[in-house]
Amino acid sequence: MKDLVSAALTAAKERGQDVADVPLTAIAAAAGVSRSTLLRRLGGSRAPLDEAVRRTGVDPGGRPPVRERAIAAAAHLVAERGLGGVTLDAVADRAECSLPSLHTVFEGRDGLLAAVFLQYGPLPDLQALAADPPERLEDTVRALHRTFLASLANEPRIIPAVFADLFGRPDGPAARMMAANMPQIVDGLGRLLLPHVEAGRIRPLPLPVLVQLLIGPLLSHVLVRPVLEPVLGDGLPSLDESFEFFADAYLRAVAPSGPDQEAP
Known part of the structure; x- marks a missing residue:
């Protein structure tokens, strides 16, 4: 098989193609055998050849990267x-x-x-939202809640696993994973929230505080909800109702007029 692998790699290099895209006739020619002989040695399928190429550390191609x-x-x-x-x-x-x-x-x-x-995290949707933000603060808050809900609920469920590891091991892989992406997330959130601070619709609180007020209650609710549902049953508000409560609470908390007055 080594000679066939070598022939396949040589033919792929000469043609500028992945091994999986090189015709068997070209591989047979590089190996100095007929196509029928090549197929006979491979057992009738090129799959063993692709696997042998893969074992050398070379991706034969023919699949997603x-x-x-x-x-x-x-x-x-x-x-x-x-x-x-x-x-x-x-x-x-x-x-x-x-x-x-x-x-x-x-x-x-x-x-x-x-x-x-x-x-799989919230960054792609967050960047898309920041590129075309809603005009009203209320719509921005609700859109951000939907964005983070999607990242929490989408399959495969990456974000819950990340937070589980983060809470258990503050210096573990989840912390490093988030640290690598956090600057971009903070940038996206800043582009969405800071214009409302500058316009006087949000109190000039530090951006990390604005973000924690926005995401913290939502995150806590969604992560704990599977435990609460069988216990509270109909006494637990629906997700849509809960989000309305969280959005209203956030708008009141950050309103420059104070928490006891209507948010703008």
Whole structure:
């Protein structure tokens, strides 16, 4: 098989293609055998050849790039096992790629987890919202709540696993994952909230405080809700009702007129 792998890599390099995209006739020619002989040695399918190429640390291609497969695989592993249960070996096995390719693409486990948070966390929707923000403060607050709810509820459930690890290990991988993406999240939130501060609709509180007031109650409610539902039953407000309560409370808390008056 080594000679066939070498022939496949040579043919791929000469043609500027992934191994999976090189016709078997070209690989057979590079190996100095006929196509029928090549197929016979492979057992009738090129799958063994692609797998042998993969074992050398080279992605044969013909599938989504290693980066995409690894991020998706790691995300599902995080949802299934938590951050502590995700190893590069497990990701490589699930994504059907090699360990060297993961190290090359992500520079280690922290880089991979940061990429998972970037793709499955709130940042993409937050950036889209910041690029076209609502005019009214009330609509901005509700849109932000919806954005963060989606990141908490979407499958695979990455964000709950991140917070579970963060609360249990403040110096663990979740902390490093969030630290890698937090500057962009804070920037997006600042672009949405600070214009309302400048316009006098929000008291000039520090941005971290404005963000915690906005997200903290929502986060606490959503994470604890699965425990409260069987206990409180119909006594627990619906999610939509709860969000209205949180939005109203936030607007009153940050209103320059004070918490006892109507928010603008």
